[in-house]
Amino acid sequence: MFRIRVLNKTCKQRSGILSFVALLLLTAAGCSQANTNQATNPEQSPKVQEASSTPASSATGKTKVVTTFLPMYIFTKAVTGDAADVEILVPPGTEVHEYQATPNNVKAIATANVLVKNGLGLEEFLENTIKNAQNPKLAQIDASKNIKPLNEISPVEKTAKEEEHEHAQGNPHVWLDPVLVKQQVINIRDGLIAADPANKAIYEANSANYIKQLETLNSEFEQTLQKTPNCTFVTFHDAYPYLAQRYKLKQLAVVEIPEDQLTPADVQNAVNAVKKYKVKALFSEPGVDNKLLTSLSTDLNLTLRPLDSLETGKTDPQYYFQAMKANLQTLETACK
Numbered sequence: 289m290f291r292i293r294v295l296n297k298t299c300k301q302r303s304g305i306l307s308f309v310a311l312l313l314l315t316a317a318g319c320s321q322a323n324t325n326q327a328t329n330p331e332q333s334p335k336v337q338e339a340s341s342t343p344a345s346s347a348t349g350k351t352k353v354v355t356t357f358l359p360m361y362i363f364t365k366a367v368t369g370d371a372a373d374v375e376i377l378v379p380p381g382t383e384v385h386e387y388q389a390t391p392n393n394v395k396a397i398a399t400a401n402v403l404v405k406n407g408l409g410l411e412e413f414l415e416n417t418i419k420n421a422q423n424p425k426l427a428q429i430d431a432s433k434n435i436k437p438l439n440e441i442s443p444v445e446k447t448a449k450e451e452e453h454e455h456a457q458g459n460p461h462v463w464l465d466p467v468l469v470k471q472q473v474i475n476i477r478d479g480l481i482a483a484d485p486a487n488k489a490i491y492e493a494n495s496a497n498y499i500k501q502l503e504t505l506n507s508e509f510e511q512t513l514q515k516t517p518n519c520t521f522v523t524f525h526d527a528y529p530y531l532a533q534r535y536k537l538k539q540l541a542v543v544e545i546p547e548d549q550l551t552p553a554d555v556q557n558a559v560n561a562v563k564k565y566k567v568k569a570l571f572s573e574p575g576v577d578n579k580l581l582t583s584l585s586t587d588l589n590l591t592l593r594p595l596d597s598l599e600t601g602k603t604d605p606q607y608y609f610q611a612m613k614a615n616l617q618t619l620e621t622a623c624k
C-alpha cells in the first residue's frame with residue numbers, strides 16, 4: 289500500500305524557478321502561493337482589515353486580538369468566543385508562507401492589544417510589520433511555544449535546480465496534529481488570560497471545551513488509522529509530518545515541484561519521482577486549481593484525493609473538526 293505524498297518542503301522555495309505546472313502542483317497540494325490577493329473564500333473572511341484601524345478596545349470595549357492566518361484565527365476564536373474582538377491578517381485563501389503585509393495589517397497591529405502567531409518561522413512577514421506598527425503595548429502569543437519542531441522526516445526529491453530555502457526553525461505545520469493543537473490552544477488561552485484577566489473564566493471554559501473536542505478527534509484518528517499501520521504516501525506540500533508522526537503514517541518523500549519556467553524535463557522528473565515511490569494516491573487541496581494535478585494523476589493512473597492543510601477554509605472554530613474529519617476519511621480510504 290503506497291500512498292505517496294510528495295511534499296514541497298515547507299512550501300518555501302518560490303525562488304522563481306517553479307513553473308506554472310509546478311505552481312499548480314504546489315498550490316494543488318496546498319501552498320496556494322500564486323495570487324496573494326486571490327482569496328478563494330472571500331465571503332468567509334472575518335472582518336479582515338475593515339476594522340483594523342479601530343483603536344484598541346475603543347469601539348466595543350473588548351480586547352482586540354489580531355491573529356496571523358486561518359488556524360490561529362480559528363483557535364483564538366474558539367478560546368475567546370465573543371469575549372474579545374478577533375481579526376485575521378492573512379485572509380483565508382491567501383498564501384501564508386510567502387505573505388506580503390499590507391498597510392492595513394500594520395494598522396491592525398498598531399491598534400491591537402494581542403497578536404497570536406503560529407511561530408516556527410511561518411509568518412516571515414511579521415517581523416517588519418510589527419516593527420512598523422510601533423505598538424509597545426502589544427502582547428505577543430507564540431502558539432507553538434513548548435512544541436518541539438520536526439525537521440525533515442523523509443527525503444526531498446528535487447525536480448529542478450532551486451535555491452535552497454530551509455526553515456531553520458523546523459516545519460511549521462503543527463496545526464495538523466490535534467494533539468499539538470491542544471498545546472497551541474493552551475498557549476493562546478494562557479496568553480489571553482495574561483493580557484485580559486477579566487475574562488479568565490470565559491477563556492478557561494471555552495478552551496476546555498475545545499480541548500475536549502480535540503481529544504475526541506485524536507481518538508478517532510488513532511482508532512481509524514491503527515487499522516492501516518505504516519500507510520505510505522507522498523505529497524507536494526510538506527504540511528503533514530506532524531500528522532504522519534502522530535498516527536504512524538509513513539511519509540516516503542517530499543517531491544518538490546519547480547515553480548517557474550518549468551521545462552518538459554522538469555515535468556518528466558516530477559513524474560519519475562512520483563513513479564519511483566509507487567504512489568497509489570495523489571493528494572490535492574480544496575480551494576485551489578487542481579488542473580495540473582488532475583492531468584498528472586491521469587497520466588500516472590492515480591486517484592486524486594483532497595487533503596486539507598487548513599491554510600484556507602471557513603473561519604468557524606468548528607471548521608477545524610469538519611476539515612480534519614474529512615482528512616481522516618480521505619486517509620482511511622487511501623490507506624486501505
Ligand SMILES: [Zn+2]
Nearest residue numbers: 299319527597
Ligand atoms: Zn503549508
